[in-house]
Amino acid sequence: MSFHDLHFGPEPLLLPNAWDVGSALAFAAAGFPAVGTTSFGVNASAGRPDAESASREATLALIGRISALPVYITADIEDGYSDDPSEVADLVAGLGAAGVNLEDSAGGRLVDPSIPAAKIAAIKRAAPEVFVNARVDSYWFHEDDTVEAVRDRAKVYADAGADGIFVPGAADPATLEQLASSIPLPLNVLVVPGLTLADLQQLGVRRVSTGSLPYRVAIDAAVGVATAVRDGREPPTATSYALFQQQLLDFSR
Numbered sequence: 001m002s003f004h005d006l007h008f009g010p011e012p013l014l015l016p017n018a019w020d021v022g023s024a025l026a027f028a029a030a031g032f033p034a035v036g037t038t039s040f041g042v043n044a045s046a047g048r049p050d051a052e053s054a055s056r057e058a059t060l061a062l063i064g065r066i067s068a069l070p071v072y073i074t075a076d077i078e079d080g081y082s083d084d085p086s087e088v089a090d091l092v093a094g095l096g097a098a099g100v101n102l103e104d105s106a107g108g109r110l111v112d113p114s115i116p117a118a119k120i121a122a123i124k125r126a127a128p129e130v131f132v133n134a135r136v137d138s139y140w141f142h143e144d145d146t147v148e149a150v151r152d153r154a155k156v157y158a159d160a161g162a163d164g165i166f167v168p169g170a171a172d173p174a175t176l177e178q179l180a181s182s183i184p185l186p187l188n189v190l191v192v193p194g195l196t197l198a199d200l201q202q203l204g205v206r207r208v209s210t211g212s213l214p215y216r217v218a219i220d221a222a223v224g225v226a227t228a229v230r231d232g233r234e235p236p237t238a239t240s241y242a243l244f245q246q247q248l249l250d251f252s253r
Contacts, residue, residue, distance in 0.1 A: 001033075003034060003072040003074070003098040003099055003131050004131055004163065006033060006034060006072070007131075007163075007164060007186040007206045007207055008186070008206065011197050011198065011201050012197050012200050012201050012205050012206050012207055012208045013033075013034065013206065013207045013208070014032070014197060014208050014210075015032075015034055015035070015036045015074070015188075015207060015208065015209045015210065016030075016032055016035055016036070016210050016214060017035075017036045017037060017038035017041065017076070017209060017210050017211055017212065017213075017214065017215075018035050018036070018037055018038070018041070018062075018066070018214075019037070019038055019041025019042050019044070019045050019062075019212075019214075019215045020041075020042075020045060020062065021062070021065050021066060021251070022244070022248075023041075023214065023215075023218075024037075024062075024066040024069060024073075025066075025069070025247050025248070025251055026247075027071075028069045028070065028071045029247060032071065033071055033072060034071055034072035034073070034074060034098070034099075035066070035069070035071050035072070035073055035074075036073075036074045036075070036076060036099075036101070036209060037059055037062060037063065037073075037074075037075050037076045038076055038210075038211055038212045038214075038215060039055040039059065039076045039078050040211070040212035040215065041212050041214075041215035042055045042058045042059050042062060042076075043055045043058070044212075044215065045215070046058055050212075051107075051108075052107070053078055053079065053081040055076075055078065056077075056078075056081045059075060059076065059077065060091075060095070063075050063095055063096065063097055064096070067096045067097065068251075069251075072098040072099070073096075073097045073098055073099075074097055074098055074099030074100060074101065074131065074133070075095060075097045075099070075100050075101070076100075076101045077091070077092070077095075077100050077101065077102060078103055079102065079103045079104075079105070079106055079111075079116070079119075080092075080102055080119050083115070085118040085119045085121070085122035086122055088102075088119045088122060088123060089119070089122035089123045089125065089126035089127070090126065092123045092126065092127050092130055093123075093126040093127040093130075095130075097130065098130065098131060099130060099131030099132070099133060099163075100123070100130060100131075100132060100133065101133045101135050101166060102116055102119060102120065102123075102132060102133070102134055102135060103116070103135045103137060104116040104134065104135060104136055104137055104153065104157075105135075105137040105140070105141060108141055109141065109143065110137060110138065110141065110143050110144060113152075113153045113156040113157070114156070116134060116157065116160075117156050117157055117159070117160040118160070120132050120134060120157055120160040120161055120162050121160045121161055123161075124160070124161035131163045131164065132161065132162045132163050132164070133162070133163065133164040133165070133166045133188055133207075134154070134157035134158075134160075134162035134164070134165055134166065135165075135166040135167075135168065136150050136153050136154060136157075136165060136166065136167050137168070137169075138150050138153065138167070138169075139167060139168065139169030139170045140168045140169040141169075142169075145169075147175060147178045147179055147182060150167060150170075150179060150183075151179070151182045151183060154182075154183045154185070155183075158183075158184060158185050162185060163185065163186070164185050164186040164187075164188055164206070164207065165183050165185050165186070165187055165188065166188040166189070166207075166209070167179060167187065167188070167189055168189070168190050168209075168211070169190070170189055171189070171190075171192045171193075171195075173195065173199075173203055176189060176192075176200070176203045176204070176205060177203045177204055179204075180203055180204025180205060180206075181204060186206035186207055187204060187205050187206055187207070188205075188206070188207035188208070188209060189205055189207075189208060189209070190208070190209055190210075190211045190213075191208060191209070191210055191211070191213055192208075221236075224236070
């Protein structure tokens with residue numbers, strides 16, 4: 001089954017997002033058929049805020065490492081790290097990933113849809129096999145956040161050759177159902193509290209990304225371990241050192 005086919009299975013594709021090799025290994029070992037990266041997690045683990053293409057080198061390095069895993073890898077490349085469509089296309093063609101996420105915003109604002117559309121078209125010419133998930137940031141930044149405006153942007157990206165549409169920040173069930181019915185490509189959303197994968201499937205969603213949630217939960221859990229010991233409480237159990245070490249040894253070979 002191809003990465004594209006995973007978007008048309010009996011339930012939405014749940015895509016966990018990794019921030020380093022260890023998290024990618026753990027997601028693959030848990031049986032997920034595809035793993036994405038998260039620009040927030042990659043940036044945060046290096047002590048940088050999630051903005052202005054700061055994750056470029058770290059993301060490229062991470063994809064270079066985890067592309068050897070026996071799962072599909074898709075990369076969060078923010079806005080492509082360039083305003084030049086040919087540069088973005090060359091980067092994606094040499095990435096070795098099954099898919100990419102491409103944003104339609106910069107500096108916390110939406111850009112003219114012709115800008116990401118030109119990048120999408122260039123990517124599909126250079127690497128037609130790569131699944132381009134075009135991200136519409138209308139709800140994320142509360143700008144032109146209506147179903148009609150998102151639909152119009154999605155059409156521009158679909159016409160340019162996008163394979164899927166990602167609308168982070170959209171969470172209202174009625175809105176999700178309208179988006180799914182009005183967009184002719186697989187709809188991707190972030191995890192929606194209170195809605196299961198089955199619920200989202202009924203609304204027409206085809207892909208659900210965890211985004212930076214696993215990274216943020218992991219940090220909370222790490223702090224929880226330390227405070228439990230400090231406060232005299234029993235720390236939680238965890239996967240053994242030996243098992244994680246063996247995963248790393250196997251991967252390094």
